[in-house]
Amino acid sequence: MPSADSRLRVRKHDAVVQVEFIDRNILDEANIQLISDEISRIIDQESAPKLLISFANVDHLSSAALGALITINNKVRNKSGQLRLASIDPQIYEVFVITRLNKLFQIHESPEDALKSFA
Amino acid sequence: MKGTIVIRHNRIEVEGVQNALDAAMSAAGFTKASLFAVRLAFQEAIANAFNHGHKTLPHDTPATVEFSVSPHEVVIAIEDQGPGFQSETVADCTLDENLEIPRGRGVMLIRNYMTEVRYNAKGNRIEMVYRRPPPAA
Numbered sequence: 696m697p698s699a700d701s702r703l704r705v706r707k708h709d710a711v712v713q714v715e716f717i718d719r720n721i722l723d724e725a726n727i728q729l730i731s732d733e734i735s736r737i738i739d740q741e742s743a744p745k746l747l748i749s750f751a752n753v754d755h756l757s758s759a760a761l762g763a764l765i766t767i768n769n770k771v772r773n774k775s776g777q778l779r780l781a782s783i784d785p786q787i788y789e790v791f792v793i794t795r796l797n798k799l800f801q802i803h804e805s806p807e808d809a810l811k812s813f814a
Numbered sequence: 815m816k817g818t819i820v821i822r823h824n825r826i827e828v829e830g831v832q833n834a835l836d837a838a839m840s841a842a843g844f845t846k847a848s849l850f851a852v853r854l855a856f857q858e859a860i861a862n863a864f865n866h867g868h869k870t871l872p873h874d875t876p877a878t879v880e881f882s883v884s885p886h887e888v889v890i891a892i893e894d895q896g897p898g899f900q901s902e903t904v905a906d907c908t909l910d911e912n913l914e915i916p917r918g919r920g921v922m923l924i925r926n927y928m929t930e931v932r933y934n935a936k937g938n939r940i941e942m943v944y945r946r947p948p949p950a951a
Contacts, residue, residue, distance in 0.1 A: 724865060755854065757857050763916070786847065790923065799913050
């Protein structure tokens with residue numbers, strides 16, 4: 696369960712855990728570490744995690760946040776899980792394109808589309 | 815508008831500079847996309863200064879930010895007190911074999927979003943210029 700000072704909104708759709716960021720800016724390394732730790736705990740609790748990360752409220756993110764996403768992706772994959780990203784603002788999506796991380800992650804327009812994509 | 819601000823590694827001081835830049839750019843008529851670009855570059859450069867430049871220095875070691883905002887361009891210089899680094903030694907994070915490495919994207923993003931980027935010889939000072947894009951035809 697998220698704690699009172701959680702940086703995430705977490706909800707479950709059957710086997711899928713959907714997380715959404717509370718912060719509009721995911722820039723600060725200390726904050727990113729908190730978010731990353733919180734998502735890692737969610738992954739640890741699942742045997743084959745199906746994780747959907749929604750960026751619906753996010754205006755800015757940094758390369759440190761991208762790095763945290765890569766680490767999360769590796770953790771999910773190591774547990775034979777599936778990770779989907781959704782609702783990424785066009786300006787932020789461009790950051791994924793520039794870094795070619797749109798090739799690494801499965802990115803969907805909406806959480807609904809992402810939910811349908813889980814095997 | 816121009817200024818020189820000495821800041822330490824904490825969110826409030828970094829956001830203070832960021833907010834000043836945002837306000838100056840908005841007043842100069844820059845678009846939301848321009849603000850996004852400069853915000854991203856500034857955040858990456860200041861993170862590099864504190865997290866890499868000052869890695870072996872006391873946490874409260876300050877860095878200096880100089881900036882000027884005119885209707886045509888934004889110039890930002892950040893100088894840390896570290897030993898410096900050579901930006902060309904950063905691996906290309908877009909190569910297939912490097913895609914899953916969690917670090918090393920900051921410098922590349924700065925180069926993509928800013929019009930000009932240069933470092934001093936020591937490598938502890940970055941100067942970034944963002945020029946207003948020509949109006950869409």
